[in-house]
Amino acid sequence: MSRSMGFNSSKRRHEPRESRSTLIMGQWKRTHTCGELRASDAGKTVTLCGWVHAYRDHGGLVFIDLRDRYGITQIVFDPAAGREMHALARELRSEWVVSVTGLVSKRPEGTRNPKLATGEIEVRAKHLEVLNRADTPPFEIASDEPVNEEVRLRFRYLDLRRPLMQQVLLLRHRLNKIVHRYFDELGFIEVETPMLGRSTPEGARDYLVPSRLHHGCWYALPQSPQLYKQILMVAGLDRYYQIARCLRDEDLRADRQPEFTQLDLEMSFVDMNDVIEVVEGFLARVFGELLGYQINLPLPRLSYPEVMRKYGCDKPDLRFGMEIQDVTDLVLQTEFRVFRQALEQGDIVRGLCAPQAAERYSRKRLEELEEFAKRYGAKGLAWLRVETEKLSSPIEKFFPGSVQQALRERFRASPGDVLFFVADSEEIVCDTLAALRNHLAAELGLIQPGQFALAWVIDFPLLVWDKEENRWVANHHPFTSPKEEDLPRLESEPGSVRAKAYDLIVNGYELGGGSIRIHRPDVQQRVFSMIGLNEEQAQKRFGFLLDALRFGAPPHGGIALGLDRLVMLLAGLHSIRDCIAFPKTQRAQDLMTGAPAPVDIKQLKELGLA
């Protein structure tokens, strides 16, 4: 049996060592993968292993597309090459696992398949070994036809067998490799932090683990390695990174799983610019190496007040414009009572201009948009079609010509556009228009696939008022440093204090967030105090951090990036479930394993829970 260069010399190292028993079992071990044979290999005798991707039985000749992770190779079974083998080949079915030994041959003229990397050749089988039969799969592995996610998750091993899913996992692997290479080059060291930690107040709901040795006491699974990485800075590690699994017991979304992965990092003796620079370098390399996509550095930095005014949310999709404009001043010059009354209550009126939307949105469709707006708390959605001479709408008559002209100019509107307005509290106006903006952009096709808009959002408020709890809460987390110049106002005007925090946004997703941390115990104490943690409570919950800060904490800061979301964006997917090998459903169940599940009463007794 001839041996090839490629697979044996380089890739073979990564394969498990062959054991004595497998050698005895038969001559089935592969010499090549299904993705590597080329015309230059013609004449070699090879053995391939894989799954039957497709079979085409011509009665005489039988063709098999044999698939493994590396590709697909066509196998030809000729009755002349052995009647027994040919008969066995006719029994093959989808997803059977086989080993084929045969001669690599250039395909006859006119039968080459340009769709396959191996399409120049085929393997003329001399020996066929069925390694395992397979039940008929519940869905077709070989097809690109979309399949109900429920079925995919239940049979995840089949779903992951599909080439598309394997590409995503490979992409994720390559991203992880870049992470390790890049941060190692910059002097970061990887430190693993505990999964079993202590529950801390604030933040997401914890997943709890009961202690067998301390009945009544519980570990919390980490929401993030936040505290540990700060401790590592106090310890003098200087630069830390980790690909860290994080767990939060909150409701799920397309971009939120109960366990997810963060690229977590922390640096000492740095300010915001240092962290941003490191991350930008990383992103440039990731997009460059994985997609051949060049991102322009430095990334834009937008202030929180600016994005809220222009886009209504703190993670706007910047792949399109459609900026929100305030028109409160113009509405004051109209007779439109709905708006005027709103203004009298202290509400505001803002709107946006949907380019060339008039044709797409009939009266009925516009009413649907109003329903959409109401879901975000808006009482209504006013609209005006932009025509060549005038604006057209049931409420047009309330708008004097001068106001119509001013609206046109403010939105730089062209005939065919539609103006939308919401009058309400600033919060509802922002929520509604932000959602509407994304909705319209998708429906109007304003987003080009393969395009990426990355930016930083900075100048977040340090604290926000929690109406339900009737207190200030940390906007980012309680260890985020206030800006020095705002520090004097911490107690007098808490809402005006800006944080040294930064979010990385990509295509409307929050890809990451970080901050410069508080490194002085007195400042930390003041922030705790502002969010309603007295010294005793703070000492009880975060005492170890406060203690650490007293023993010489360097100024430090860092960031965490959502790795699943990054993969999702790189792969052009719309759900992080598609880039996690074994994700959970919206109700946090694993349809394959059945987790979560009841446990034996014996286990509960050991834990003191029964």
Next chain:
RNA sequence: GGGGGCGUAGCUCAAUUGGUCAGAGUGCCGGACUGUCGAUCCGGAGGUUGCGGGUUCGAGUCCCGUCGCCCUCGCCA
């Protein structure tokens, strides 16, 4: 917890207003075929329309409940 969408054959979907509507494609099974690669051709099997009630002469279709999946608001420092 709230709002919305979906649930019909293994898979993807269709079935006017409640009335030959239990259908197609694909897969599956059997047969034919020596150059296919979305093979082709012939034949066949396969459904308690998620589940449980109700309305009706009659329900895939309407109503109520329930289960599951998805999107979303709240929530996620």
